[in-house]
Amino acid sequence: MSIALRDKLMLMVAVLLAAVYLFPLYWMYVTALKTGSAMFASPPSFWPSDPQWSIYGSVWQSRNVGRYLWNSFVIASGAVSLIVILGTGCAYVLARYRNAWVDVGLFLILMLQVLPASLMITPIFVGFSQLGLLDYPRVAVILAIAAKSMPFFVVLVRAAFMSVPMELEEAALVDGNSRFGAFFHIVLPLARNGILVSAILIFMQAFGEFVYSKSMIQAIEYQPASVGLNSFMGPNTNEWNNIMAYAAMYVTPILAIFVLLQRRIVSGLTSGALK
């Protein structure tokens, strides 16, 4: 068997595997376009014969999707800003030095990374309600998400800082820069891409966050899209085409960012996750 033929065969199998794996996503988009009766047809059709494009407009209106997505966006942006401002400097220091204190700090950060949100929400909720923070539910959720995701960000960005040669910073110091100046003018621009990719990853996670928002945001006008989707799915629902349309509107922006930045996101993830 020639190499070219083998490559073609492997590629075909790989495409097939990817198609099987991504079938749930395809099923979401197809179901969203089906009519109420086509959805429950047996056998199910795998291609929408009569696509109902108007469903997106009607779900957007009836479920107030715009407001939910806006809240998700506000919460995710707030959490990412806080994480980037606080986490970048922390990652830089942890990358620059190598001593026992740094080891202790890294160990603590890795330990914090693993605490499950659904277990931490009980003390956070009680504590926040005592401090009166629950009167500002979106701020409370932003703080909680920032604490949850910052360790992951620090681990990823630390890997980015590690790849910036220390000699460059030393040269800048010799040239008369202060530590402050060297950090902002030399090191930060060089690590910019890594920081950006990590921030996007954290943003995607925060955009889909559920536990904290569900527990702390009671007022419907502040709830993000994940909570909205949850309340849309009652125990005996049969509006699956509407739910899938909602899910499609929620997930498509994230998928678009992912496909555009796929190579960078994958390499950013792999550089940090196992190190």
Place this chain on the structure above:
Amino acid sequence: MRRLLLSIRDGRGFDIGLVSVPLIFLFAMAGLPLIYNIVMSFQEVDMFSLGTFARPFVGFKNYITLFSQPETWPILGNTAIFVVASIAGQFTIGFALALFFWTGFPGSSWLRGLFLVSWVMPGLVVGAIWNWILSGDFGVLNFLLKESGLVSANIFWRSDPNFSLWAVVIANIWLGISFNMILLSVGLSAIPQDLYEAAELDGANVVQRFYTITLPMMRSSIGALVALGLIFTLQQFDLFAAITAGGPNNSSNVAQYWAWDLSFRQYDFAQGATISVIMIVFVMFASVVYVRSTRHEVRG
């Protein structure tokens, strides 16, 4: 004062400032809740005492009540089944896919990256899609299983107590495959190729090469990944909320969902905190294994 300012601009103070603010924030938002959680698990907490710090201490009463409840052991058993089955499924399929893509062909790295789509999707969306796929009468999975002759009647994945936990396991395996595959691919690409060439010259076949080179060389990657899988499966909450909500009759309930359910559905914050403490001890143990298995890489 001047010296302090100078140090912050251009000296040790710069580093200390950069690192101490985030650490204080993390301590306030993660460390203090952790301690508070332990305190609450030894207190009597109800809706009336929620707003005050001075609550009566009750010793180990919450723990005793917890373990005298009839549902406690089945739920802990479910948690164990969920974790073991999820990790086994994710790891096996992920490893098989990683080995397949490792053979290298045009487009392989791009296609492999496409799998990671599941990782960036909101958990609730994944749960909603699987909820629909697993639906009893009209679910597409039941249709495929019946067409292929694997089952003769519809399986009611979400409402049959024998299957409800497995419904979430299936969704969680789907979710975790991509992550396992990507991390195993990283480990595979770090194995030097000349080892395989030497073994091939010595006449080792594919299976022998796998058991004598691939597996031993991957040992630290696999250890880290299994620990990471344990951490991630114990964090899984969204799929339970979106697919079964722990039901029917706790048959698909696991500890991390139960803790939330007790606190926020039944307003029994003390019991919720007690389960949280027990589970956090487990997670901490897993993370020590994880940190240890990646320690040499952490130190660079």
